[in-house]
Structure formats: C-alpha cells, structure tokens
Amino acid sequence: MKSEKMLSDLKFNSFLDFNLLFEQWEKLSDQENPSTCLYQDYLKRMKDYPDLSKFPIEREDVLKEKNKLGFSLILSSLFPLSGQEENRVLGLSKPFDYNPIYCTPAFKKEFLTPEGEVKIPYNLNEERIFFHKMLHVYALILDQLYGIKINEIYPLVFKVPSSEGFTRHYQIQINSQFVKVVPKIPLPEIKRKSEFCSSNKPNHYDVEKWMELLPLEMFEFHGFILMEAQDLTVAQSVATLNEAVLNQEQVTAESFMEIVEDSVKSLLGKPGIKVGLAVLQTINGRMVMTESRLAYSYLIKHLCGEGCEKSYQAVLELLSTVEKPIFLNDLDVAREKLPLGVKLNEMGVKEIILYPLRHNGDLVGVLEVCAFQEQTFDPLMLVTLDYLAPSLSLALNRQAEVLDQKIKSIIRKNFTAIHPVVEWKFDEIALEYVLEEEEGQNPEIKPIVFNDVYPLYAAVDVKNSSVERNNAIHDDFQVQLALARKVLQKAKEVHFLPLLDRLIDQIEEFEKRINFMLVSDEEVKITDFFHFDLEPAFNYLKNNFEDLEGDVNTYFEALDPKLGVVSTNRKSFEQSLAKINQVIGNYLEKEEAKVQQMFPHYFEKFKTDGIEYNIYIGQSLVKDQKYDPLYLKNLRLWQLQTLIETVHLVARQKNELEHPLDVTQMILAHSTPISISFRLDERKFDVEGAYNIRYEIIKKRIDKALVKGTRERLNQPGKIAIVYAQEKEAREYLDFIKYLQNKDLLTKEVEELELEEMQGVYGMKAIRVTVKERIHENPEIFSKLIAERKEG
Incomplete structure (x- = not known):
C-alpha cells in the first residue's frame, strides 16, 4: 500500500455538479401527478440561481449569499424535512471529497476539526480510510463504465468519544447515486471482476493493481456525494x-x-x-x-x-x-x-x-x-x-x-432490579428467547422499548451543598490549625527549636489563604501539611519533652482516627445531609406505593445531594390495563402535593440537624410523550431517539437555572419551581396551584418567570410558588397569632 504521504497528496479530478439532480427532478416531475409537481416548482425556482446550474460549480458560488436559498432548495429535496435535521448526521461534498460543503451541526460536531476537515478516528488510520475510499471509487467506475458490480462494501465503523460519559460507533453511508464517471481517454478492455483481484490471493481486492490498470487520472467525477452516519451503539x-x-x-x-x-x-x-x-x-x-x-x-x-x-x-x-x-x-x-x-x-x-x-x-x-x-x-x-x-x-x-437458557435465569442474570410494572415485558422477551432456542435457532435478545410514555421529573436538592461542604471543611481546618499553633507556641517558649517558627509561619499562611478561598488544591496541601510536617514534628515533641506530652495528646485526640484530621463539622454536614435524604426518600417511597395503586407506572429514585426521581406512565408500560390521560393529571397533582409536604418535613427536621441545611424543590413539566429503552450495557432505562435526548439535557441543566436578567437562582428554599417549555403545561399546573391555594397549602403569590439560556437549552420558562408555613412548625408565627388574639 502507498505511504501515508502519498495518500494525503493524492488528488481526484472531482467537480461539484448538481445537473444530475436536476435531471432527476425532470424525470420525477409530472403535471398529472400532484405528488410530483413539487419538482416542477423546484426547476422553475432554480432558474433564479444560474450559478448552481453551471459546470463546474465552485464552493464559493454555493456559499454566496445570493445562492443560499437555491442551495437550500437542493438540500430540502435531498434531506426531507422532519424537524430533526440538527440531530441527523448528514453531509454533502464533491465526489469522494470527504470535507463537506454542507453538513448538519451533528456531523460537524462528531467528524470535523475546527478548520472544517474530516478527523481521522482513533480506531482508523489514513491507509485504512484510503483503501475504503478506493473501494467506493472503483466500484463506481466498474459499474458505470464496465457493467461490473463488486461485492457489497461495508461502511467503516468510526469510534467517537461522547458527553453523558461513553464511545459511540458510527457507520458512514456514502451515497454516490448523483456521481457520474467521465473517462478522459479511451479505456482498456476489462471483462471479468477477477482481473481486479490479486493473482495469488483470489479473494483479495488489490487496490494498487486497480490504480495501475485504471489510474485515477483517466477519469473525472461529476456531481456530489451524500454522507449519512448511523449510530450502531445499540445494534x-x-x-x-x-x-x-x-x-x-x-x-x-x-x-x-x-x-x-x-x-x-x-x-x-x-x-x-x-x-x-x-x-x-x-x-x-x-x-x-x-x-x-x-x-x-x-x-x-x-x-x-x-x-x-x-x-x-x-x-x-x-x-x-x-x-x-x-x-x-x-x-x-x-x-x-x-x-x-x-x-x-x-x-x-x-x-x-x-x-x-x-x-x-x-x-x-x-x-x-x-x-x-x-x-x-x-x-x-x-x-x-x-x-x-x-x-x-x-x-x-x-x-x-x-446468558442462561431459562426464563427466570435470563431475567436474573441479564437485568438488575426489574421494576414490577415492566417485568411482564422482560418475561415475554425471555420466553421468546427460550422457545427459539428450543427450536434449534440462534436467538437474540430483542430490544426492550416502551413508546409514547409520559415522563415526570422532580428534584429536592440541598441548597448550596458544595458551598456548605467546603465551609464545613474550612471550619475543621481552622480548628486544627489553631490547635496546632497552640502546641507549637508553647513548645517555642520552653525549647529552642528554629523549625517551630517555620511551622507556625506555615500555619499562619494557611489560615490567611483559606479565609480568602478554599479550593481543592489548597485542601490537599493543608492535609499533606498535617500528615507529613506536623504529625512527625508532634511525635518528636511528645517523645522527647515530657512537658509537651499532654498538649500533643490533646491535639491528636481531636483528630478523626481514620482520616487523621479534625472532621467534626464535616461529619455534622454529612450526617445532616444523610438525614434529609433519608427522611425525604422514605416519605417518597411510602407515598409512591400508594399512588401505584391508582395506575401502574415506572418509578426510579436517585440519591445525590438530595433526592431526584423519574416517573414514566403510559399504555405501553402495562399489559392488561387501560391507560387514561386522567391518570397522568393525577400523578402531576400528586407530584406537586408531595413536594409541598417535603418542605414541611425538612422544616420539622431542621432544628434536629447538627448542620443547618435548606432544600429547594423543582418540577420539570413535559407534556410530549417519549420513548424509553432498556440499555443492556448499563442495565438501566434511558430515553430512546435523538429528539428525546433533549429532555435528558434539560433535566441536567435546570438545577442551575437563573431567572432571566438577574443572577438569582430559580430554585429557592420554601418555594417550588415548575419549569416548562409550552404554555399548555403552564396552564395545567396553574390550575393545580389555584386548587392548592384554596386548600391553604400555597401562598397567593405566583411568579411567572423566564429563564436564562443554558448550554443546549433555551426558551424555558418557570412558575414559582411559595409553600405556606404551618403554624406549629414556626413558633414565632404561633406566638404572634396568640398575641393578636389576646389583643382582640
């Protein structure tokens, strides 16, 4: 095979030309057939863009402002509108020039460098890509000029790293139907495909031999190629x-x-x-x-x-x-x-x-x-x-x-913690697998997908948990640095050790720095100082000076025996966080068990610095019951009511927490049904399809959402934020809010807000309401009411 330098220097006589497409429009246009009259309109409108009909077309002509609409007409005929063009991985280029003239944002993101050139995937080298390219080129030459078809050419598989955290695999389909091979000189006679195979390896396609028999300089390639990448990750x-x-x-x-x-x-x-x-x-x-x-x-x-x-x-x-x-x-x-x-x-x-x-x-x-x-x-x-x-x-x-060969074994071994609501689907898949196996077939696990389900999402998050955690660590460091300084100052007064001044100076420097800002790098440096500088010094003082033994022991007794540092405030924070998660988690599990009796639905809960959960409901999730939209409305109202109750639960716990923490409550309203599938590699359900991925992106972004035009966080303690994109979603929740206000559970104030754009998310709005405090949970309000009654 040729060297990589020769590969990169190889030039094609490739010319951009849309006339083959226009000829196709001519064939398809039929005045008596309404379904094809669109092509007549295309042809008429293209007369306004003569640059796009000439030969050859320069890249600059295609991209000129005056030709943009004409080029858009060409693209619309090739890539029918479906509302999901941004998610499709599509490109158009000169024949066998893989640097596209046009491509979708998804193609650009996955396959192009910032300069607009195709990236070499890390699982392929230039020589491999060149070989594959030559297969396509000579397959077209043989087909158009000799009537010889070679075996099917499998698309290359590209490995592309992805955001969510794993490698995607794409196959790029090359559509060369709008490419015409034009010989520049008389061609040699070739009758059999075998003339293109290696003489000592009959099944081996010898690209170098092809290039010797039919050098590329003998041909021009007029037209364009279409490239579409298909995701094979879940094949x-x-x-x-x-x-x-x-x-x-x-x-x-x-x-x-x-x-x-x-x-x-x-x-x-x-x-x-x-x-x-x-x-x-x-x-x-x-x-x-x-x-x-x-x-x-x-x-x-x-x-x-x-x-x-x-x-x-x-x-x-x-x-x-x-x-x-x-x-x-x-x-x-x-x-x-x-x-x-x-x-x-x-x-x-x-x-x-x-x-x-x-x-x-x-x-x-x-x-x-x-x-x-x-x-x-x-x-x-x-x-x-x-x-x-x-x-x-x-x-x-x-x-x-x-895999095991029996139904229950297959479920137990291939899937984790199957939710009872969807277990019937896994039973059917496993049963079909076993029956096919008994018939001597080679069965495969079929995809487990539930279409047209409605998602509900809510999160109860500890406000500023990262800041609170850092503050706790900061306070512990201050305590330990003060204890250490006290020991060192006493040692300095009674013993002459110059190193003590250096250690005191380091402590004072650390105290100044952490009072300004505690970052992870600083945390590591201070911890290393405790372990590798102070600890050996204190052990020396303890072992050599009896008058310091008690002070050094007091210092070591204040440390966590496992961590080797003061962790009183950190433990208080972690225990308080765990307490909140436990209270909210237990409450949600109990209430969710009740609402399951209304209509079966899929429920999954996640514990982070707070609690978040997903609910999916729809006809495809159940087998023997009839779904009605009324169940969805009930779930949404239940969701809002439970968030109100979590505010009160946390308020009751607040005085018992060693480290005071506040929580925020948020709902994502989404009225459009989605599809979810069971991902075999990660053993969990996830959204199916590129369009539905936007729902997952929104979920990951909105916890940090800001009110438009301000630096104010949407999520605030004591309030419930309902994020939405469509006005019909807002109307439904406004009805629920009015009902709950009448029940004296929410205050009368309703904030309707626009949100700042987030990465990949824009046009979102929110409703924010305040949960009304209960008198017995706020002694100050209770005392005030008693006083007002006495005055009355």
Whole structure:
C-alpha cells in the first residue's frame, strides 16, 4: 500500500455538479401527478440561481449569499424535512471529497476539526480510510463504465468519544447515486471482476493493481456525494454478544464460546469456522493469562497441551504483539514468521484472522477466527469485524457472564432490579428467547422499548451543598490549625527549636489563604501539611519533652482516627445531609406505593445531594390495563402535593440537624410523550431517539437555572419551581396551584418567570410558588397569632 504521504497528496479530478439532480427532478416531475409537481416548482425556482446550474460549480458560488436559498432548495429535496435535521448526521461534498460543503451541526460536531476537515478516528488510520475510499471509487467506475458490480462494501465503523460519559460507533453511508464517471481517454478492455483481484490471493481486492490498470487520472467525477452516519451503539447483534460476555462466569467456558462463535459466524456468513478469544491482561508491564481465560483461546487450547510451556509462550508472544487486524491466508509462507506454523498445518487451519481488541487504547484481547478451507475469508471481513470489536472489547474488560437458557435465569442474570410494572415485558422477551432456542435457532435478545410514555421529573436538592461542604471543611481546618499553633507556641517558649517558627509561619499562611478561598488544591496541601510536617514534628515533641506530652495528646485526640484530621463539622454536614435524604426518600417511597395503586407506572429514585426521581406512565408500560390521560393529571397533582409536604418535613427536621441545611424543590413539566429503552450495557432505562435526548439535557441543566436578567437562582428554599417549555403545561399546573391555594397549602403569590439560556437549552420558562408555613412548625408565627388574639 502507498505511504501515508502519498495518500494525503493524492488528488481526484472531482467537480461539484448538481445537473444530475436536476435531471432527476425532470424525470420525477409530472403535471398529472400532484405528488410530483413539487419538482416542477423546484426547476422553475432554480432558474433564479444560474450559478448552481453551471459546470463546474465552485464552493464559493454555493456559499454566496445570493445562492443560499437555491442551495437550500437542493438540500430540502435531498434531506426531507422532519424537524430533526440538527440531530441527523448528514453531509454533502464533491465526489469522494470527504470535507463537506454542507453538513448538519451533528456531523460537524462528531467528524470535523475546527478548520472544517474530516478527523481521522482513533480506531482508523489514513491507509485504512484510503483503501475504503478506493473501494467506493472503483466500484463506481466498474459499474458505470464496465457493467461490473463488486461485492457489497461495508461502511467503516468510526469510534467517537461522547458527553453523558461513553464511545459511540458510527457507520458512514456514502451515497454516490448523483456521481457520474467521465473517462478522459479511451479505456482498456476489462471483462471479468477477477482481473481486479490479486493473482495469488483470489479473494483479495488489490487496490494498487486497480490504480495501475485504471489510474485515477483517466477519469473525472461529476456531481456530489451524500454522507449519512448511523449510530450502531445499540445494534442488536452487538447487544446480544454483550449480554453473553457480561455473564460469562455463570456458565462453562465451552457454552460461552459457543455464543461468541455463533455471533461471528452469523456476521461473516461462514458456518464452518472456529472462533477463539485470547483474553490478555497487563500486570506490571507483562502480558499474562489466567487459567480460566486459556479455555477461550482456540489457538492456545489446540496448540498447547500439558507441559508445552515453550509453545504457550510462543502463542502468547504472537497474540500480545498484534497491533492491527491481520489476515493470514498462506500459512506455508507465514511459517517463517510463525514458529507454530507447522502445528497450525497439522490442525488443518488454512486461514486465520487475528483481530486486536482494545479498551481505552489498551490491548485487552485478540479475536481469533480460523478457517479449514482456502479462500474462506475475504479481506473486507476485517472491516466487517469492526461491528463486533467494540462489544467484545467492552465485554472482555468487564469480565461478564453468559446468558442462561431459562426464563427466570435470563431475567436474573441479564437485568438488575426489574421494576414490577415492566417485568411482564422482560418475561415475554425471555420466553421468546427460550422457545427459539428450543427450536434449534440462534436467538437474540430483542430490544426492550416502551413508546409514547409520559415522563415526570422532580428534584429536592440541598441548597448550596458544595458551598456548605467546603465551609464545613474550612471550619475543621481552622480548628486544627489553631490547635496546632497552640502546641507549637508553647513548645517555642520552653525549647529552642528554629523549625517551630517555620511551622507556625506555615500555619499562619494557611489560615490567611483559606479565609480568602478554599479550593481543592489548597485542601490537599493543608492535609499533606498535617500528615507529613506536623504529625512527625508532634511525635518528636511528645517523645522527647515530657512537658509537651499532654498538649500533643490533646491535639491528636481531636483528630478523626481514620482520616487523621479534625472532621467534626464535616461529619455534622454529612450526617445532616444523610438525614434529609433519608427522611425525604422514605416519605417518597411510602407515598409512591400508594399512588401505584391508582395506575401502574415506572418509578426510579436517585440519591445525590438530595433526592431526584423519574416517573414514566403510559399504555405501553402495562399489559392488561387501560391507560387514561386522567391518570397522568393525577400523578402531576400528586407530584406537586408531595413536594409541598417535603418542605414541611425538612422544616420539622431542621432544628434536629447538627448542620443547618435548606432544600429547594423543582418540577420539570413535559407534556410530549417519549420513548424509553432498556440499555443492556448499563442495565438501566434511558430515553430512546435523538429528539428525546433533549429532555435528558434539560433535566441536567435546570438545577442551575437563573431567572432571566438577574443572577438569582430559580430554585429557592420554601418555594417550588415548575419549569416548562409550552404554555399548555403552564396552564395545567396553574390550575393545580389555584386548587392548592384554596386548600391553604400555597401562598397567593405566583411568579411567572423566564429563564436564562443554558448550554443546549433555551426558551424555558418557570412558575414559582411559595409553600405556606404551618403554624406549629414556626413558633414565632404561633406566638404572634396568640398575641393578636389576646389583643382582640
């Protein structure tokens, strides 16, 4: 293959041209067919933009202000409007120039550098991308000019790191239907596809030979290509393999490898192959294997019997040095490179694919695929195995377990803490799996998705928890620094030790700095000072001067025996926070159990510096009951009532807390149904689809929301904030608020606010209401009322 420099310098005779598209409009336009009259309108309107009809079109012409509307018409015909264009990963460029003239924001974010050039993914190199590009180019040449079609070209799999915290995998589909190959000189005669294959490797596409037979300089490429990336993260075949490996400890090595082998056979379409997994682990810079992992490797299991330590080491060295996918189809020639080549021939192995599996850049294993007949493998299968590599890498890193064959075992092993409301769905999936298995099929775990469910979200958050935690640490440091200074000053008065002045000076410096601001770096420095400077000095004073022993003991007795620092205020904060979480969590669980009886719904609660929870309700979540929108309204009113009660619960606890804390209450109103799916890799429900992800983004942003035009936080103690985007959501909650005001639970004041834009979130509004204090919870109000009655 050519060097990377030559690859990057390679130029195509590529010209941007929209005339093929316009010809397509001409064919589709039909005055008698109303559904295609749009194309007539397109053609008429394009007359106003002659720059876009000329040949060739310059990039600058497309982007000129006067041509923008015309270019928009072209795009609208290629990418039909669906309201989700920003979330689709789309691009348009000159033929086989992957730096797009137009792309969606999602494409730009995932695939382009700040300069607008395509990024090389970390799992692919320039040579690999070039090979794939040449497959597309010559497939088009052969098809249009020779009527020869080559085998299907699988899209490249791109690894792209994501916000939420994991790696996404995209396949980019290249649509070249609007590209025309124009020969510049008479072409040589080619009758068979085999003329493009290597002479000694019939299944190997030899790109260099293609470029020699049909140099790219012989052709011009007119038109444009469309690129669309599809997310493969939750592809079903990968999910099934994930499930098998994530549970591997529950079954024998043989059963586990049967599932892996079936997945590889299915993907490659080759039933007569053998598959192995060499699970590699690095300890102290040395690659080793455990006994349990040896059974997974087909090569080690068959090449190394008892006492074959030398052979074992040879295989280990071979596998641990696999840097990129290797396709070996001539083992006689490879014998010089492989010390075990003779044994491989004895096993009957004719071809091998060795595919390295990496997790976060580290080699975690090697996938071994062995064939016993020549010409079984195609080099393009190396690209195909990209579909399985991410799953296997993640699975090997996690050391998971294989699926059980029975219904309840599958649920127990593959899913965690299934909510009773949706357990019926898991039962159906598991039952279908077992029945297919009994029929001798190779079943797969089907996606578990619930469509058109309504989400409810609320959060009770401790106000300024980070600040309160820092203040507690600050107060503890002040106490400990003062105790230490007292010991040092006494020691200085009775003993001449110059180092004591230095330690006192450091303490005074720390006191000044933490009074200004306590940051995490400062916290580490002070803690290190306590452990590595003061502690040795105090032990010296205690052991050598009897008159200081009592003072030093007093200092050490004030420290937490586990942490080695004063932690009185920190413990008070943590205990107070835990108390609030416990009170609110217990109350929500009790009340949620009651409202479950109204209509079954999915409920999940999270404990952070406070409590937040999700509720999903809808017809798809239940099997034998009829959903009615009335249940949703009841849940929303219940949600508001429970937040009112949490204000009173915290108020009652406040006097019992060692560290006084306030809480804020917030609801996110969302009236549009969404879809949720069970994510097999993380074993939890999450929103499904790009449009619904916005709901999750809003949830993560609004806890820090500010009132527009101010620096005031939306969430305030004693108040409930209801965030919304649509006016109909506000109207419903305003009705609830009026009802609760009549019940004397809320004050009469209702604040209707606009919120500042947040990252990725804009146009949000809020309603804020104040919870009315109960007399018995505020002695001052109670005393005032008694006094007023006496005066009356």
